[in-house]
Amino acid sequence: MAQARPKPPIPYDMRDSFLPGDAACSGCPIPMGWKVVRAALGEKTVFVIPACCSSVVVGVYPGQSLNSSIVHVPFAAAPSVASGIAEAYEKRGLRDVNVVVWAGDGGTADIGMASLSGAAERNNNIIYIMYDNEAYMNTGIQRSSSTPRGAWTTTTPVSGKTEQKKDVAKIMIAHDVPYVATASVAYPHDFYSKLQKARSIRGFKFIQLHAPCPVGWRFEPQYTVKVARLAVETGLWILYEYQGRRLTLSGPSRPYLDPSKRKPVEEYIRMQGRFRNIPPEALEDIKRSVELNWEWVKKLI
Amino acid sequence: MVRKALTGNHAISYAVKLVKPEVIAAYPITPQTSIVEKLSEMVESGELDSTMIRVESEHSALAACYGAALAGARAFTATSSQGLLYMHEVVHWVSRARIPMVMAVVSRTINAPWNIWPDHSDFMDQRDAGWIMAYAMDNQEALDLTIQAFKISEDPEVYLPVMVGIEGFILGHTTMPVEIPDEELVREWLGPRRQPYVVDGSSPIGVGGLTMPEETEDIFHGIQESMESAKRVIERVDREYGRMFGRSYGGLTQCYRCEDADYLAVSMGAWSGDLMEAVNKLREEGYRVGVLRLRFYRPFPREDLLEHAGRSKGVVVFDRAVSFGAWGPIFADLVASLAERPEKLPALSNIVAGIAGVNITSEDFEKLVKRFIESVEKGEKPVYFEWFRKR
Ligand SMILES: Cc1ncc(C[n+]2csc(CCOP(=O)(O)OP(=O)(O)O)c2C)c(N)n1
């Protein structure tokens, strides 16, 4: 299905925001995401980054591949450091600087969960982006609570993860923050417009960005976008916005409200070495959770 | 200037009010809680124009202050014991980023078992973190030190965070008369916020990113050098404060009747008052003894100790914390300082006491100091290390 072009289109200076010399693996989703964030939010953006792959991807001092301000912080501290920055700007009358947390799924769903919940409950004026590569990649592919069921990681090396993926976006919805959205590196226009929306809202904004990692998910690096797109096309990753207690399905996911339009989940699973030994019941479980997720969406739209 | 009867905790709250940091973030823990309660009351009643971030943990309290301070704001937090331990990761982060800010530590012993009484174990646990570490003896000093801490922290020769300690309950919840300086004067004296760099979006800057060993070592070496310059700054700030507000304490240490002393008792914190009382009694009995009280533990007042202890016949150090398997931390540092001039080494003794809040009286001090002096006078080797327990 043809995708509608958002207005305004992503400006061409997108490439200037991410400079050469980064330390990402080939096919890494992180620079893909950063280009869009920086293009949508502009130069006056402060990235608060906890321990994660991104701390390395950005490059080694004194260089820095992301052409913005970056504050690196302890693993669990990003939401609280960002709260402090945002409150200080407020007090100092600096209204035109965007405070963005850019954190992995481990930093968000696990060790940072309490501080994330605290910042959300206080409704501090920040945009929190959880780039979800579904494991602790920086330390060498260990499971996180956001790893899907059945996935191989170095801490679930034999049987695969036996628990299901924690749904952080739903947890944020339960906090009743002004804006929650899901996004994917395969759909930069969609992500761009969500960032623009987030920027226009005061208070706590949360975006969960699906970010397939070739190294950890065991696929060839040229397939990052393809894998990310398949997650949406199989209906497994649903793109939506939640605002004013209403959920809006985003353009790329709209067709898949109709189950017959969805590609088989197996197509997505088969592309990734991490699911090579997935037990049949885990696969069934994933399929079931896709259905349940759509049921949930239907209730809220 | 007004005079008020204040607890040690409230003396600190009032000091913070005079300074008016833009951002305050703290989390409740006994015996610190009444500092943040008082500040909340001041902020909500409009008496104090600061933003209060009501965080969900101490890790976040210090992290939020760090963020605010990076963004150009004066920031303050306060905690105790388990809270201080919980934020320990961030304690190091702030100093290694060279960000000025101030934290009050209302000391309580480290648990388990649950125990809310004071010793210095929580404070001493932070000693390698690169913070300037001050400790008050009474409520007036708690107020004065808290104000001075902001000035010291933001001095370009220092640019390090400062923690100010007091014992919980002993000072924290005990009321004493405290002189509160004039608010305008305090602000004027402090001047605008100073810090080595600001993250405000005006130009791209990276803070705390991946750095190679040599360059990282440069940063840490810079902290060591600034600790040395801080000694001068601390003395200067104390003198200036004396001129402005009428109270001066003598810099890194306070010397009580030690000018003509043959023997020296070294201590830190509120019990130094009891020790001074004991020394007065012993003086009456003819013992030429004085007290050297540490007002700052980091930077360690090596020069003061060399000067005073280096010319005495014997030094007894009272530590209210212990490094299990070794000695009291003040003693260890003192011996290391004196070893610079081994030919002048006095007789030495370390007494660890008052642990977990056990009450030590001036009679106890009198007995212990007297025993020490007499053993040296008799030519006996004094007790080198003793954990003085009352049961
Ligand atoms: C307190 C603390 N515990 C553990 C670590 C080690 N550590 C660094 S990054 C990381 C995993 C990060 O995973 P995630 O947030 O998912 O980001 P990713 O690396 O996958 O991008 C861990 C465990 C740390 N830096 N700090």
Ligand code: SF4
């Ligand atoms: S491990 Fe994955 S997320 Fe991390 S840098 Fe490599 S490709 Fe990117």
